[in-house]
Amino acid sequence: MKFQTLESSELKNKYFYRLERWDWLTPDMIHVVDSKSPRFITMDYWPQKIYLEAKGQRTVAEFIHLIASKYPRTGIPINLDKAILEELYSLVEEELIAISDSPVNLDSSILNPLTDEGKVNLPGTWIGTYRYNITDDFKDEKTKEVEFTINITSVKGKKFEGSVEDNLSTGGTPGIGRISGKYSDSEVSFNKNMPIYAEMSSNKEHVLDKNKLHPTIMYVGEFSRDKKTISGVWRFKKKVLVWKGIIPYWITPGTGDFTMRKKEQLLNGAG
Numbered sequence: 001m002k003f004q005t006l007e008s009s010e011l012k013n014k015y016f017y018r019l020e021r022w023d024w025l026t027p028d029m030i031h032v033v034d035s036k037s038p039r040f041i042t043m044d045y046w047p048q049k050i051y052l053e054a055k056g057q058r059t060v061a062e063f064i065h066l067i068a069s070k071y072p073r074t075g076i077p078i079n080l081d082k083a084i085l086e087e088l089y090s091l092v093e094e095e096l097i098a099i100s101d102s103p104v105n106l107d108s109s110i111l112n113p114l115t116d117e118g119k120v121n122l123p124g125t126w127i128g129t130y131r132y133n134i135t136d137d138f139k140d141e142k143t144k145e146v147e148f149t150i151n152i153t154s155v156k157g158k159k160f161e162g163s164v165e166d167n168l169s170t171g172g173t174p175g176i177g178r179i180s181g182k183y184s185d186s187e188v189s190f191n192k193n194m195p196i197y198a199e200m201s202s203n204k205e206h207v208l209d210k211n212k213l214h215p216t217i218m219y220v221g222e223f224s225r226d227k228k229t230i231s232g233v234w235r236f237k238k239k240v241l242v243w244k245g246i247i248p249y250w251i252t253p254g255t256g257d258f259t260m261r262k263k264e265q266l267l268n269g270a271g
Helices: 045-053 060-069 080-093 263-269
Strands: 015-018 022-024 030-034 039-042 055-059 097-100 124-132 146-156 159-166 176-183 187-193 197-200 206-209 217-223 229-236 240-244 247-251 255-262
Touching (some): 015 045, 015 060, 030 045, 045 060, 045 080, 124 229, 124 263, 217 255, 255 263
Antiparallel strands (some): 015 097, 022 030, 030 039, 124 146, 124 255, 146 159, 159 176, 176 187, 187 217, 197 206, 229 255
16 A cells, blocks of 8 residues: 655654663553653553554554554555654654664663563463444444454464354354464464354344355454453455445455453452
């Protein structure tokens, strides 16, 4: 995808890197230590996203295209590049981020948070929910938040496999499916394949076809700081061709978001 504001920006091929030490204030929010005054700085979503990515190893263009890739192609926000560039300029003006013509290797005191993060431990049971990116008018009570359980049984290198089962009482797809994916220290992606085709008709009836496989669904998420929670987005792998007059469009038939958490953490927290 072409981003006009990005293409004309002087920062397009520049590397960006953080200048101050930082730490996690909550599982979802950081605070930055201001070396120029006795204060801590907290940020909204996009400034924080940029600051966490400011490791000196990606160009501004690479970062914007990476963010865009996490959206369905037809769902990329208008002026995404302009919004990110404006936030980046603000962080530069506040002397929290600097710009370089070449990659920068950060000192560990700035690269890493002040306190240690958790370690990835994928094998085991994950309990989660997924939601549909449609208005409530097109949902019934069973599809506003669907519960699921994933059991990761095999991890080899950075790849993993396992099973998945939706909670039928919350509108899930029947049958025990398979998942296969890959992960890094910060991100997870996997495909979900269910054995039974299921859809919700326009009058909100749940339609099943046991002789047909459900389309592959792609999940992409990020680890929380403690590595016990994964949050992200999902979409169908296959696109559907629709016509608007004489013009064809490829669309993704469904999208949404999801959250999943390691089961032992829930048990420990239950006391």
